[in-house]
Amino acid sequence: DIQLTQSPFFLSASVGDRVTITCRASQGISDYSAWYQQKPGKAPKLLIYATSKLQTGVPSRFSGSGSGTEFTLTISSLQPEDFATYYCQQLNSYGVTFGGGTKVDIK
Amino acid sequence: EVQLVESGGHWVQPGGSLRLSCAASGFTFSSYWMSWVRQAPGKGLEWVANIKQDGSEKYYVDSVKGRFTISRDNAKNSLYLQMNSLRVEDTAVYYCARYIVLSVTTWFDYWGQGTLVPVSS
Secondary structure (H helix, E strand, O other), rough: OOOEEEEEOEEOOOOOOEEEEEEOOOOOOOOEEEEEOOOOOOOOOEEEEOEEOOOOOOOOOOEEEEOEEEEEEEEEOOOOHOOOEEEEEEEEEOOEEEEOOOEEEEE | EEEEEEEEOOEEEOOOEEEEEEEOOOHHHHHHHEEEEOOOOOOEEEEEEOOOOOOOEEOOOHHOOOEEEEEEEEEHHHHEEEHHHHHOHHHHEEEEEEEEEEEEEEEEEOOOOOEEEEEEO
């Protein structure tokens, strides 16, 4: 199976901080990834698809990049509503895989 | 407005069966792949199954193969998940999601609110 490892597992940050979350694949099967935001008790929300494309309605402070085995989600200036858990996702030969999640908390 | 509304989740004993439903509206249901994704309490997201627009292709995570069946009724704009031989480890919130397939990349662009399936004795 292909694993997606997110780092850090937990991130404590302040409003206005630049935040970067990394997703590493155990094998370089696809050059594409997607990113989701999930708040407690809510369904996940798509932020980024095809590695770097911003979903409609998502603020431009969110951006994605990467290829091969390493992908990143960057929040340029963290806002109060951005405190949540973030997941990466990839398609591979075994199906669909999600990363383990990164919780972004208030410092 | 795209809406996905799951139903059918309730407590079930290990070894039991359950059928989840997802009612779709606000888009042409028959034109999209659909999926089920689950989340165990306090855990991350796990993809469960996908189904092609016409139901001709279905894919499952290894842990549910042979026990779960995904299906759809395009006339009723509905997605289903038949879950048999349920295990304690199947306990999760089950989300219905619209699944976009584009060559070598895929993503889930709309999600339902989820339905909880607790499996315990």
